[in-house]
Amino acid sequence: MSQELHKTVLLDEAVDALVTDASGFYVDGTFGRGGHSGAILAQLADSGQLLAIDKDPQAIAYGQEKFAGEERLALYHGSFAELSDAVAGRGMSGQVTGILLDLGVSSPQLDEAERGFSFLQDGPLDMRMDTTRGMSAAEWVNTAEESEIARVFKEFGEERFARRMAGAICKRREEKPFSRTGDLAEVVKAANPAWEKGKHPATRAFQAIRIHINGELEDLQKTLASALEELKPGGRLVVISFHSLEDRMVKRYFREQEKGPQLPKGLPVMESQVPRTIRTIGKAIKASAEEVGGNVRSRSAVMRVAEKLPGAA
Template identity: 65%
Template sequence: MSKHITVLLHEAVEALNQDPDGLYVDCTFGRGGHTKLLLDQLSEQGRVIGIDKDPRAIATGQELMAQDQRFQICHGSFAQLREFVEAHGQGKELSGVLMDLGVSSPQLDEAERGFSFMQDGPLDMRMNTEAGITAQEWIATASEEEIANVFYEFGEERASRRLARAIVERRAIEPFTRTLDLAEVIKHAHPRWEKNKHPATRSFQGLRIFLNNELGDLESVLDETVEMLAKGGRLVVISFHSLEDRIVKRFIRDKEKGPQLPPDLPIMEQDAPRPLKHIGKAIKASKEEVEQNVRSRSAIMRVAEKRI
């Protein structure tokens, strides 16, 4: 069984917890590291709602829910944030929302989940194994152009067209059903290997992000999060690659600057809505944390506070 090490555990909870009596949402519960530490710091009136797509994370959440009545686990996407808070938030505004984005260590390390290009498993890649199309099904039916676009847009893979062509040519002979089979085809077709990085890294990342609608879910929930936060409430987001971080960084910047209004519009500068302010600089994992958990090396945490 894979041991999950929670990234930026203390930094995230310290940034998030501004009210020990408050209502918080852990949008990516995972194995509950952030939530458990947060519950330890909350009062008897404080509460946490956890959300996750992964049925195995839900099982862990149900165990915690049985131990602590201040916690509620919800199965689904954090794009359903409002729905879950309305159902379980007892009418309270949110004191904080945490998003620890990307894929968890157990998901990567358990070969049967199909996320890894280093271990052989069924070509699945769904975070929610009870819904959606598998990577095997999509690779079998997508056009060469669609595959190339997903690799390029979501994986930032420059050799996307060449790799897509190789995949389509091979599937005409034999369909893809296993992760290592797909990874090997990509490896042999890739013209430029990056140092210390498997040639299939970007393609697998792009496929995973696309199949799980990770960026779409993130974009859809950010505005809603700000609406639901109480004044002084915190948004804490941990990203693991540039696409996620770019979305979060621009969102916080735009909400801090407010709408770009025409100079002749009869509205005072102080009256333009600017609901967020960033808190501190972006935080990265310490050298000690990276030594203990190499997957934390790409983590970037951004914090914003609602001011109106």
């Protein structure tokens, strides 16, 4: 699949919410194939700056080629959980105007069988967003305890038949280790007694393995806190989620920060004195019917926006 065919989800909505100052310093936490980054740069003045981060070395290489000569853009290879280090490297700690986190897997990652994300195309069982480090999906599936596999399927995939699938995987790997996506998909498929209409029976299991292998939820939790520290007052955090666990985490974090700490009853503190760090901007936004019609992967996208309050630490 051509790199150019990747469709960026909620492109206009995200950039409109993010860019409040054309001369500001922005961070795109998930560069992908540069859809959001390109649109952000189009909104920036010559004095504006954009730092784009991505775990995937292929994404970084693509960005270096696509945006060659673009002096307002700096690329950083790593997780957005390294946000503070990446921002410090640009000398902009605590001075960020806006941060965008698009938590989806890019279409090239899903569509290139060699990356090992897809159960629809047979390829090496890898699933690492950063292919230069960490344990591959094959290594994990072939060595993890049965109880651990079941936990990951249940916790990250919300899979009803987690234990049954884990048992089938462990039984099969005794005969022959897993090395291909198609092989694993077939075993999981056979262990699933109740297929959901319109959904491949291995969908939840593959999603769970991907989230676990890449530490996606841990990275998100760390990044939400870092983002608040790096934003300047009035700076905005825009997060696009594609998974209910991610969206719940973002929604809960925003709510807690907007509400402020729970103070003991009877404490002589006025409502205006409760320390709050952010205010949410508008309601959660989902892709339009028109966008979903042109890009089915946008159907589960949820975008939330928060703004750092003046005086917030």
